[in-house]
Amino acid sequence: MPTINAKLAAGILSGLLAASPLAPALASSLSGAYLAAMQADFRDDYPVAAEYYDRALATDPTNFALMQNALVARVALGDMEIAGPLADKLAQAQPENQLAGLVRLAAAIHDNDFDGAARLLASAPPRVYNPLLAGLVAGWIEVGREDFPAAKAKFDAMTANDAMAAYGQYHKALALAMAGDFVSAETILAGGEQGPLHLTRSALIAHAEILAQLGKEQDALAMLNQAIDGGFPDATLIALRDRLARGDEVAFDQVTEAKDGVAEAYLTLAEALNTDNTERVALLHARLAAYIRPGLIEADLLAAELLENEERYALATEVLSEVPEDSPWYVTAEIRRASTQRDSGDVEGGIATLVALAATHGDQIEVQSELGDAYRSNEQFGEAVAAYTKAIDLIGTPQKIHWVLYYTRGVANERAGDWAAAEADFREALKLSPDQPLVLNYLGYSLLEQGQDYDEALDMIQRAVKGQPDDGYITDSLGWAYYRLGRYQDAVAPMLRAVELTPDDPVINDHLGDVLWMVGRKREADFQWHRALSFGPADDLDMDRIRRKLDVGLDKVRSEDKPGSDG
Incomplete structure (x- = not known):
C-alpha cells in the first residue's frame, strides 16, 4: 500500500465509508481498518486512529506508512509504551524517519541512557534532527555524563545563527546553575547591550531563581514585577514573585538534572511549532517533553491547548486533570478543564468542576467570573448573577479592567428579567470604560x-x-x-x-x-x-x-x- 497523505485520503473516502452499510464489515479487513484509521486521523481522533492502525498493522506488519501514522497517534496520546517499540522498528527500516528519531532520542534521555542518546545523534542521517534540538541535546548529554567542560563546549558551538547562539547560551546558563556556578549563569542571563537573555518565560523564572541564590532577591523581585506589570501575568511568575515578597526560601529547580534540560529543548520546539500549519508536530514535541520530564506542567498545558484546537476535548480534559493542586497552574488548568468539559457536551460536569474550584479558591475573581460565565451560558441566570456578584465583591475599588464583570452581570440580570439591575450594571460598566x-x-x-x-x-x-x-x-x-x-x-x-x-x-x-x-x-x-x-x-x-x-x-x-x- 503506497505512502499517502492520510488526511487528504480520508477527506476523499470519508463520504463513501459513511454512506456504506458495509463499513463495519470492511473495518475487519486490512483495507477497512486502514480507511477507518484514516477517517479518524482526518478528525484528529487519536484513540480511534491508534486502534485501527494497530488492526491494520496486525495484518500487514511491514507497512511502514501505517507504522508512521500509528506512531503519530500513539505519541499524540502520550502512549510511549507502544510508541517506543514502533519507533525502533520504523527507524530500522527508515533511518531517516524524523518522528522515529525524535521518539527514540526522547526514550534514551528518559532512561538516562546518555551514551545511547549520543549514538543516536552521531549515527542519524542528515536532517533527522532539527539543528537547534540536536545542539541543545548534545550539550545536555555531556551534562548527563558529568562532563561540564564538554557540555559548555557543545553549547558554545551553537553559532550557526543568532537564534542558535542565544538558545545555546541560555542552556549553558541552565547547566552552569545546575552545577552550582550561579555567578557565571547570572552573567549569561543578564546579557549585554541587547538586554537580558529572557528568550522564554522559563528563562525569566530561571534568572529570578539564580538571583535568589546569589542573595539578590530584591533584584529578582523587581525583574518579576516588571514582567508582570508589563502584561505578563503568568501564574508561575506570580507565584514566584509572591514567594520572594514573603521572604520564602527559593531554590533553583528550573533544571535539576540533565534530562530536564532536554525536556526544555523539546518544549522550546513545541512552542515554536505552535502555528496553524504545524500544530500536530507541536503536539508531538509537547508530549515528548512531558514524557522526558513528567510533571512539566507547561508541556501538559501546551498539549491541552493543541488538543483543544483540534476539538479533541476529552483528551484535553484528561491532560488538564493531571495538573496537581499544589501547582501554580492549578486554577488555570481547572478553569480550562471546565471549558473542555462543556465543549465536549458535558455542561453539568464543567459547571461542577467550577463549583468545586470555587469551594477551594473562591477568593479569586477569575474563578467566580468563570463560574458566572458557565452559569450564564447554561441559562442559569440567577446563579450567574450570584457568582458575578461574588467576583465584584472581591474587587475592592473597581478599575477600568473590571468593566467586563459589570457587563456580564448586566447581561445575566437582563436575561433573568431584572432590567433595573441590568441597566445599573451597564451604566456602571460605562463609567469604568465609557467607549x-x-x-x-x-x-x-x-x-x-x-x-x-x-x-x-x-x-x-x-x-x-x-x-x-x-x-x-x-x-x-x-x-x-x-x-x-x-x-x-x-x-x-x-x-x-x-x-x-x-x-x-x-x-x-x-x-x-x-x-x-x-x-x-x-x-x-x-x-x-x-x-x-x-x-x-x-x-x-x-x-x-x-x-x-x-x-x-x-x-x-x-x-x-x-x-x-x-x-
Whole structure:
C-alpha cells in the first residue's frame, strides 16, 4: 500500500465509508481498518486512529506508512509504551524517519541512557534532527555524563545563527546553575547591550531563581514585577514573585538534572511549532517533553491547548486533570478543564468542576467570573448573577479592567428579567470604560427594544459602531435603531453592511428584510425573509411571524401586532 497523505485520503473516502452499510464489515479487513484509521486521523481522533492502525498493522506488519501514522497517534496520546517499540522498528527500516528519531532520542534521555542518546545523534542521517534540538541535546548529554567542560563546549558551538547562539547560551546558563556556578549563569542571563537573555518565560523564572541564590532577591523581585506589570501575568511568575515578597526560601529547580534540560529543548520546539500549519508536530514535541520530564506542567498545558484546537476535548480534559493542586497552574488548568468539559457536551460536569474550584479558591475573581460565565451560558441566570456578584465583591475599588464583570452581570440580570439591575450594571460598566462597544451596543439595543430613550440608544449604538465597525451584530443594531425611529432610508446601508459582515445570522437577515420592505424593495425583502427561515431558528426570532410576513406582507403583520410592538 503506497505512502499517502492520510488526511487528504480520508477527506476523499470519508463520504463513501459513511454512506456504506458495509463499513463495519470492511473495518475487519486490512483495507477497512486502514480507511477507518484514516477517517479518524482526518478528525484528529487519536484513540480511534491508534486502534485501527494497530488492526491494520496486525495484518500487514511491514507497512511502514501505517507504522508512521500509528506512531503519530500513539505519541499524540502520550502512549510511549507502544510508541517506543514502533519507533525502533520504523527507524530500522527508515533511518531517516524524523518522528522515529525524535521518539527514540526522547526514550534514551528518559532512561538516562546518555551514551545511547549520543549514538543516536552521531549515527542519524542528515536532517533527522532539527539543528537547534540536536545542539541543545548534545550539550545536555555531556551534562548527563558529568562532563561540564564538554557540555559548555557543545553549547558554545551553537553559532550557526543568532537564534542558535542565544538558545545555546541560555542552556549553558541552565547547566552552569545546575552545577552550582550561579555567578557565571547570572552573567549569561543578564546579557549585554541587547538586554537580558529572557528568550522564554522559563528563562525569566530561571534568572529570578539564580538571583535568589546569589542573595539578590530584591533584584529578582523587581525583574518579576516588571514582567508582570508589563502584561505578563503568568501564574508561575506570580507565584514566584509572591514567594520572594514573603521572604520564602527559593531554590533553583528550573533544571535539576540533565534530562530536564532536554525536556526544555523539546518544549522550546513545541512552542515554536505552535502555528496553524504545524500544530500536530507541536503536539508531538509537547508530549515528548512531558514524557522526558513528567510533571512539566507547561508541556501538559501546551498539549491541552493543541488538543483543544483540534476539538479533541476529552483528551484535553484528561491532560488538564493531571495538573496537581499544589501547582501554580492549578486554577488555570481547572478553569480550562471546565471549558473542555462543556465543549465536549458535558455542561453539568464543567459547571461542577467550577463549583468545586470555587469551594477551594473562591477568593479569586477569575474563578467566580468563570463560574458566572458557565452559569450564564447554561441559562442559569440567577446563579450567574450570584457568582458575578461574588467576583465584584472581591474587587475592592473597581478599575477600568473590571468593566467586563459589570457587563456580564448586566447581561445575566437582563436575561433573568431584572432590567433595573441590568441597566445599573451597564451604566456602571460605562463609567469604568465609557467607549466600550459591547456595553454601548447591549445597553443601546436594550433601550431600543423597550421603546425607551431612542435618542440616547441611537447615540450609544453609533458610538459602538465607530469603536467596532466590523462587527455585524453591532452594525445590525444601528440599522435597527434607524428602523425603530422610522428612518428607513438611513437604515438600509447599515443593514446591508451587517448582512455582509455576518451573512448567515437569521435575525440580521430578518431585520434587513423588514428594512427593505419599508423602502419599497419588497421582492428583495421576501428573499431576505426566506434566508432568515433557512438559517433559523434562533433566540429572539419568531419563525411563524416571518412566514406570516411572506404570506401577507409586513404592513399587514405590523397592523396585527400588539400596541407598542414595532418588530
